[in-house]
């Protein structure tokens with residue numbers, strides 16, 4: 523282990539539920555742990571020439587079914603444990 527790493531204790535949070543910004547369904551960890559693991563949250567600050575405006579802020583949370591519906595035509599799924607270049611495990 524490297525000895526030049528400095529650490530400090532931090533407070534952490536666990537996501538226990540969310541409301542999808544697209545379908546407006548409410549997902550809680552108690553009833554759907556998978557949904558809280560598979561949701562997509564995008565936080566972004568627009569830079570110079572950004573379509574959202576320089577310095578403006580995006581905060582969006584969408585469930586897995588909604589992000590899949592939106593992005594499925596552009597997503598490249600890579601099989602877990604396989605090298606995408608060689609196809610070998």
Ligand SMILES: [Zn+2]
Nearest residue numbers: 542545585588
């Ligand atoms: Zn949704």
